[in-house]
Amino acid sequence: MAKSKNQLAIILITTLFFLWGFVLNLNPILIPHLKKACQLSDLQSALIDSASYIAYFLMALPAGLFMKRFGYKSGITLGLVLFAFGTFLFYPAAELRLFSFFLVALFIIASGLTLLETAANPYITVLGDADTATQRLNFAQSFNGLAAFLAPLMGGTFILSGNTLTEQQQQVMSADQLNQYLTNEAASVEVPFVVIGVVVLVVAVFFWRTPLPDITEEAETTDQAEGSIFAEKNLIIGVVAQFFYVGAQVCISSFFIRFSDRVAGINEKTAALYLSVALLGFMIGRFFGTYLMRFVAPPRLLAVYSLINVCLLLVAVLAHGLIAVYALIGVEFFMSIMFPTIFALSIRGLGAKTKIGSSLVIMAIAGGAVFPVIMGKVSDLTTMQTAYIVPALCFFVVFYFALRHYKAENVQLAVTH
Incomplete structure (x- = not known):
């Protein structure tokens, strides 16, 4: 019984590796896309990656302390909720076309991912024989690699329009025409990120309601x-x-x-x-x-x-x-x-x-x-x-x-x- 429970836990944890791998690898799509939609400089668009890395650096220790107090399952559930909340914020950010709002959303997403990674990586290493821990972790990380391959392909299909205006084209457009173009560009992230948020929220509910082994590492x-x-x-x-x-x-x-x-x-x-x-x-x-x-x-x-x-x-x-x-x-x-x-x-x-x-x-x-x-x-x-x-x-x-x-x-x- 314990073995089957561990196998279920390994399957569920492996899905997390795919989820965070997918959203993180959308950043190369978001950088050129938001550069157009929010009229950014190259330096400003580079802040998209910075928001993620800063979150990992700032939130990793609090994540570890949270899980030391409440356990892996609670850390994973909270991480998924933050992940979903951040993706939902893409909708108002796109409606307002505020780059700072996008950065806040990305920081919240990355904060959730930090909880997931801080929990999932060690959790899967202790779900089974210690001698095969590295092998289990590499197998789960393989689905992160699958997500890294799929995310740019799907993001390019559903987010990028392929319609980039030159400075000369923008100059001959009226203010209303330019505003409409920028609004349409920004809006293309709304549906994909809301869909991602719904999927993540469903996974969070599933994790919360599924009995999983609570691993306690003994000194x-x-x-x-x-x-x-x-x-x-x-x-x-x-x-x-x-x-x-x-x-x-x-x-x-x-x-x-x-x-x-x-x-x-x-x-x-x-x-x-x-x-x-x-x-x-x-x-x-x-x-x-x-x-x-x-x-x-x-x-x-x-x-x-x-x-x-x-x-x-x-x-x-x-x-x-x-x-x-x-x-x-x-x-x-x-x-x-x-x-x-x-x-x-x-x-x-x-x-x-x-x-x-x-x-x-x-x-x-x-x-x-x-x-x-x-x-x-x-x-x-x-x-x-x-x-x-x-x-x-x-x-x-x-x-x-x-x-x-x-x-x-x-x-x-x-x-x-």
Whole structure:
């Protein structure tokens, strides 16, 4: 009975990975769309991503404290309610065509997602055998990869109009005509986001009414329960590794289209198609990596994948034409397992500190707000192609983390035998 309850919980938690992956990957659609509808500068439109990353950074610790007090199920339910509420706010934001309102809505959505990620990632690792925790988490994260592939395709179909006015066209339009155009553009987000909100609210009700196992992590010793979370060296190194990994991931995707244009002369629409292929590879990589972990220890696989990505990025920096673009597509595949694997290895053995430790790892998502800025500065000073040295250096940090775990496991096996 307990086993079947755990299986139901794993299925339900896996749906959450898809939901937050879908809405987060609508941001690349919202950036050009709201830039048109709200008449924004490039800097203002970049705040769409900033609203999400700031929420993850600010809300991760409160989320961990909330779940330490009320449990995983309550954290998930509250996260879903905030998620739905934020999506519903897109309707009045579009009606008023206020960019600040959109940013508030995005911040609320991301606050809900922070609760979901802080709860779902550790929850699924404790729903079953500890030896297969990393494998379960990678499997659930595979559906996040599926969402990453589907969101831009569906968002492009139902949100983007494909109708962009030049400055000259806007100048010859009357004030009423321009206002009508902007109103129509803004309104296209209303129905999609309301539909997302309804779906999320239904999932929240389902979670609230479904009996799920309430996992309690026991401390191995009294000292472990009462000691400072910052004394957990493995966790802190894991947080740093996750910070660098997320920074690298955002760098790879955010500059992909511009890189394709500069290095291979690929136009914007074709480059977007290449990016979709890359994200498909990311999804396939998650499923393949989950399978591979049945035969290869997660730390070893993480170390190998990190080095492969460093090599592929060096190819992207040094090669020309399509070879460089293909190298970046390959990076998407090999970084697919990294977030869930770093997460699972970071919180291993935390016992009663798991919820708070998880929130610290989630806070590391803030790396996605830092490294693209560094990469952009390097690009301004040199070239876009040279700037891909930045994510390559990030993967060296991930390699160090993986190597540390690999050596520790080898020592443990030697002692055991």
